[in-house]
Amino acid sequence: MTTTQAGLQLQTATTERTSTSESTTSPSRFEVLGRPFPRSEEILTPDALEFLTRLHDRFASTRHERLADRQRRRYEIGNGRDPKFREETRAIREDPNWRVAGAGPGLEDRRVEITGPTDPKMTINAMNSGARVWLADQEDATSPTWRNVIGGQISLFDAIREQLAFTSEAGKEYRVTAERTPTIVMRPRGWHLVEKHLRFTDTHGRAGAASGSLVDFGLYAFHNARELVSRGRGPYFYIAKLESSEEAKLWDDVFTFTEEALGLPHGTIRATVLIETLPAAFEMEEILYVMRDHIAGLNAGRWDYIFSIIKNYRGRGARFVLPDRSEVTMTVPFMRAYTELLVQTCHKRGAHAIGGMSAFIPNRRDPQVTARAEEKVRADKHREAGDGFDGTWVAHPDLIPVAQAEFDAVLGERPNQVDRQRDDVHVTAAQLLDVRIGRDITEAGVRENVSIGIRYIEAWLRGLGAVAIDNLMEDAATAEISRSQIWQWIHQDQSTTEGTRITREWVAELVAEAVAGFERADGDRYDDAAELFTDVALGDDFPTFLTVPAYSRYLVDA
Known part of the structure; x- marks a missing residue:
């Protein structure tokens, strides 16, 4: 061997x-x-x-x-x-002879x-x-x-x-x-x-x-x-x-x-x-x-x-x-x-x-x-x-x-x-883990995450997985970024560059504002989407994927 x-x-x-x-x-x-x-x-x-x-x-x-x-x-x-490069597999990485x-x-x-x-x-x-x-x-x-x-x-x-x-x-x-x-x-x-x-x-x-x-x-x-x-x-x-x-x-x-x-x-x-x-x-x-x-x-x-x-x-x-x-x-x-x-x-x-x-x-x-x-x-x-x-x-x-x-x-x-x-x-x-970018969290960035997250989830609940929102193509991965950033900013006690502390209460207000501002239609899922976004972005626990509770709650035929 x-x-x-x-x-x-x-x-x-x-x-x-x-x-x-x-x-x-x-x-x-x-x-x-x-x-x-x-x-x-x-x-x-x-x-x-x-x-x-x-x-x-x-x-x-x-x-x-x-x-x-x-x-x-x-x-x-x-x-x-x-995480680190595994010591027990070093021989695989250092062997120059194998190819795929x-x-x-x-x-x-x-x-x-x-x-x-x-x-x-x-x-x-x-x-x-x-x-x-x-x-x-x-x-x-x-x-x-x-x-x-x-x-x-x-x-x-x-x-x-x-x-x-x-x-x-x-x-x-x-x-x-x-x-x-x-x-x-x-x-x-x-x-x-x-x-x-x-x-x-x-x-x-x-x-x-x-x-x-x-x-x-x-x-x-x-x-x-x-x-x-x-x-x-x-x-x-x-x-x-x-x-x-x-x-x-x-x-x-x-x-x-x-x-x-x-x-x-x-x-x-x-x-x-x-x-x-x-x-x-x-x-x-x-x-x-x-x-x-x-x-x-x-x-x-x-x-x-x-x-x-x-x-x-x-x-x-x-x-x-x-x-x-x-x-x-x-x-x-x-x-x-x-x-x-x-x-x-x-x-x-x-x-x-x-x-x-x-x-x-x-x-x-x-x-x-x-x-x-x-x-x-x-x-x-x-x-x-x-x-x-x-x-x-x-x-x-x-x-x-x-x-x-x-x-x-x-x-x-x-x-x-x-x-x-x-x-x-x-x-x-260390380079893979160096996430220091040196830029700020803005109020507009928080609002954008809330708006995109809810609008994407609403479309997803109606059966659409890839959605054009504000001239960007959004899918489940980009929605995950939006809701996970909100969760992290709240739990790490972050504030916007404008001086607003990012709290559950403030983001909940933004969720309500966003839903009130959407153009509604018969059969839309904005209320469900807002409820789900609130659960996965503002809750104490952090679901590993938002699509897991969303699927079980809304997409499984009774």
């Missing part, structure tokens, strides 16, 4: 592979609690539910163990134990990727966008209503088979017309989320909600993996919210099990992991290593990363308090350290480094807004391409030419710049 192979639990905790024949005749132990709707039975077939049963039998208990590890780690950080699988067919050139939810209209828009890759998002850009979860699977099923069409209520028809469509990379929900419209009973007779991750991944892989391979691409996934290499290893074991169950060669599945939590930033190489047979690259998930820093250090004193959200840019020192380390790590191991999404979006009715968005996005993508990223995200089709021009200028005809080594980068743990 080599030194690298001896990487403690990273190698020895490998879940034993299960042969294809295991449990192939076992009946499904899933009960569908969600209401049926047109074509939902095409996704929730007996064979698909049996496959979900096998996934849960094999991996549900390990998932719970990994989530318990998260909780322990968060407790340790909150009590003064900073890298890009699969259709993933070689990822210079511009468009992100968005998987409803039929947005799916068609993404397929016609001209982007090289589409992040088909069942996670932060999708409100996980039952219809969205299964309806998204239907959209993807049809898009892969070139049979997707959609007619709006106004009678407008949408069809895929592009000669070259993007490679689809689907993003399932994170390990922490459940699917309460499916009840799983384990082999001991214990019943509970299904894993959102395994449901999203399992249904997509079961229905589409072989079809994608037959069309010259493959089953590709963005993996979100990881906090450790052990969590990454669990995904890798899921991939191996699925390949064997579906009769696919080992390594057919490829993943791109979002580095969007602070603990994961200290384990980038370990994540690449444990997923080396299946991984194509890493992505710098900037908004969730900022949220993760606030969440982990929310109680550690005033020196960890961040200023107005708009001031926490990609050029502040701790964000520069994180992204430069990501590029260096990826290229060292033959992996793609994919940049994140600027929140600015154009407005076709307002040329000034569009010009400002293009200027901001151009600068953001110029920096990423220059830093060595191989591609980037945009949230709107009109921004694809802007982003592509910056990457074309650096890449030319090359598909990527993985061969560009960043030997000049030397990032320390």
